[in-house]
Amino acid sequence: MSLLLQVAINGLIAGSIYALVSSGFSLIYNTNKFMHFAHGASVAVSGYFLYGFFAIIKLNFFYSLSLTLIFSALLGLLIYRIIYLPLQNRKASNVILLIASISILILLQNLILLLFGANVKDIEFVEVKKGLEFFGAVITLTQIVILLTAVLFFIFLYFFMNKTILGKNMRAVSENKELASIVGINSRKISDFSFLIGSFLGGAAGILIAVEQNITPTMGTILMIKGFTGAVIGGISSVPAAVLGSYLLGLAENFGIVFLPSGYKDAISFVLLFLFLLFRPEGIIGGKRRTK
Amino acid sequence: MLHIKNLHAGYNGLEILKGINLKVGKKEIVALVGPNGAGKSTVIKSIFNLAKITGGYIFFNNKNILGLKTHELLKEGVCYLNQGRTIFGNLTVRENLELGARLIKNKEEVKKRISAIYKKFQILKKRENDFAYTLSGGQQQVLGLGRALITKPKILLLDEPSLGLSPKLQKELFLMIKKIKKDGISILIVEQNAKKAIELADRTYLLEDGKIALEGSGGFILKHKKIKEVYLGGRY
Ligand SMILES: Nc1ncnc2c1ncn2[C@@H]1O[C@H](COP(=O)(O)OP(=O)(O)OP(=O)(O)O)[C@@H](O)[C@H]1O
Ligand SMILES: [Mg+2]
Numbered sequence: 001m002s003l004l005l006q007v008a009i010n011g012l013i014a015g016s017i018y019a020l021v022s023s024g025f026s027l028i029y030n031t032n033k034f035m036h037f038a039h040g041a042s043v044a045v046s047g048y049f050l051y052g053f054f055a056i057i058k059l060n061f062f063y064s065l066s067l068t069l070i071f072s073a074l075l076g077l078l079i080y081r082i083i084y085l086p087l088q089n090r091k092a093s094n095v096i097l098l099i100a101s102i103s104i105l106i107l108l109q110n111l112i113l114l115l116f117g118a119n120v121k122d123i124e125f126v127e128v129k130k131g132l133e134f135f136g137a138v139i140t141l142t143q144i145v146i147l148l149t150a151v152l153f154f155i156f157l158y159f160f161m162n163k164t165i166l167g168k169n170m171r172a173v174s175e176n177k178e179l180a181s182i183v184g185i186n187s188r189k190i191s192d193f194s195f196l197i198g199s200f201l202g203g204a205a206g207i208l209i210a211v212e213q214n215i216t217p218t219m220g221t222i223l224m225i226k227g228f229t230g231a232v233i234g235g236i237s238s239v240p241a242a243v244l245g246s247y248l249l250g251l252a253e254n255f256g257i258v259f260l261p262s263g264y265k266d267a268i269s270f271v272l273l274f275l276f277l278l279f280r281p282e283g284i285i286g287g288k289r290r291t292k
Numbered sequence: 293m294l295h296i297k298n299l300h301a302g303y304n305g306l307e308i309l310k311g312i313n314l315k316v317g318k319k320e321i322v323a324l325v326g327p328n329g330a331g332k333s334t335v336i337k338s339i340f341n342l343a344k345i346t347g348g349y350i351f352f353n354n355k356n357i358l359g360l361k362t363h364e365l366l367k368e369g370v371c372y373l374n375q376g377r378t379i380f381g382n383l384t385v386r387e388n389l390e391l392g393a394r395l396i397k398n399k400e401e402v403k404k405r406i407s408a409i410y411k412k413f414q415i416l417k418k419r420e421n422d423f424a425y426t427l428s429g430g431q432q433q434v435l436g437l438g439r440a441l442i443t444k445p446k447i448l449l450l451d452e453p454s455l456g457l458s459p460k461l462q463k464e465l466f467l468m469i470k471k472i473k474k475d476g477i478s479i480l481i482v483e484q485n486a487k488k489a490i491e492l493a494d495r496t497y498l499l500e501d502g503k504i505a506l507e508g509s510g511g512f513i514l515k516h517k518k519i520k521e522v523y524l525g526g527r528y
Contacts, residue, residue, distance in 0.1 A: 175383070184394060185394070
């Protein structure tokens with residue numbers, strides 16, 4: 001019982017992080033209809049922003065946090081404006097944009113490597129404390145914060161998408177860009193916002209990882225794969241589905257390593273990714289609603 | 293009110309319209325008919341700045357509207373209902389109407405206009421919180437019309453609004469369009485169903501291969517040999 005509970009908690013914590021990565025990725029994908037894999041680098045860079053502001057410049061933690069979120073969002077916007085948009089204006093296909101996104105991912109990771117070196121960094125905000133124990137399972141305070149932060153962000157995102165004008169416009173552009181422009185929506189502007197908000201969410205993921213664990217230059221790639229897998233499992237054409245899929249992925253990984261050596265964690269996610277791409281590419285929820 | 297003069301337009305390098313002249317008067321329904329690929333949609337798209345215009349003029353109330361941005365056109369009172377899907381399926385009925393009214397900043401005014409649309413099309417009121425993809429094809433088209441009318445346009449550009457509707461629903465739609473005209477709105481309508489459109493319209497243009505082949509009132513057009521050949525006796 002306590003083992004199951006512990007595994008479930010671990011799964012939900014991993015899932016929270018994946019879901020934050022995946023929600024931003026999926027928001028950008030649905031609005032712009034291309035895969036922004038450099039999103040993974042945004043996540044990693046935000047970890048290093050936090051490290052820079054907090055551990056190097058030694059700003060207070062909440063300033064560091066806010067600045068990191070702002071810078072992450074702006075980095076996303078910058079990538080859109082200086083890389084993707086000019087390519088789109090030259091009528092580049094989505095495959096070209098995909099390749100560009102992977103190039104940016106690699107470029108940013110190498111930039112981190114150049115500036116901060118290859119070794120693992122720890123921002124040492126919280127000293128390792130013994131976790132709280134309940135029903136035999138252990139959860140640390142940081143982990144509780146992660147769980148709550150993620151949920152809070154998703155509630156915020158839900159209200160944003162469904163109750164605000166900007167959110168409704170974003171859903172309209174996601175569904176049918178041409179029609180959106182006919183009703184007078186400036187889809188360029190909506191793309192700007194999708195990158196800002198999507199990268200903000202990715203930035204939040206980077207912060208949580210930096211606080212709970214530690215950061216490495218290449219962490220973006222594996223996180224991007226996890227976030228992407230989560231999105232595929234849930235259904236890439238909807239943000240809530242991507243979030244759900246990511247939590248399922250976190251749980252699957254952690255339940256999987258009850259039976260398998262823990263080194264197989266990533267393998268579980270790759271296997272799931274391939275299975276879904278082969279047999280249910282629209283994901284668990286996808287395909288129910290008619291889009292387009 | 294709408295005056296198109298010697299319009300040349302197309303899509304990157306490809307000229308589709310080769311000198312079109314067309315007028316729509318105040319409170320007038322004008323039909324634009326012609327075979328598939330003649331360029332009917334392109335005429336409407338040119339007015340709404342969605343095609344590449346290479347020559348000519350488009351005046352609306354004596355103002356040159358060529359090249360205006362979408363929101364500027366909407367402000368001028370030009371509204372466009374495109375061919376095919378005219379609504380957002382993943383948004384609710386009400387949200388679709390709100391999108392139509394998005395240029396109106398006053399929230400009370402938006403509410404008022406939505407109620408007015410509900411009064412006109414009661415089915416929309418009944419389904420207001422349902423996702424639009426759950427509506428039937430006819431209801432979706434009504435929602436599209438509602439979304440367009442909420443802007444209180446002076447002219448409505450309709451591209452094959454009856455596409456995919458049953459004959460009964462087509463009839464209802466044409467009745468609605470007549471009512472819209474009574475409210476003082478001019479209409480330029482493109483239709484596959486030439487006979488119905490000609491009967492509905494005050495005047496008709498026949499477009500063939502990017503040129504106006506024929507122009508006239510309903511009676512004249514319906515009796516014309518050319519229309520009889522191409523549409524009424526032949527393929528349609
Ligand atoms: N976006 C586009 N890019 C390039 N060519 C286009 C584009 N849209 C239409 N065309 C071409 O322009 C020509 C006229 O198209 P248009 O849609 O205006 O015809 P239509 O009279 O509306 O036909 P239909 O009855 O099928 O709707 C066609 O040959 C079409 O292939
Ligand atoms: Mg057409």
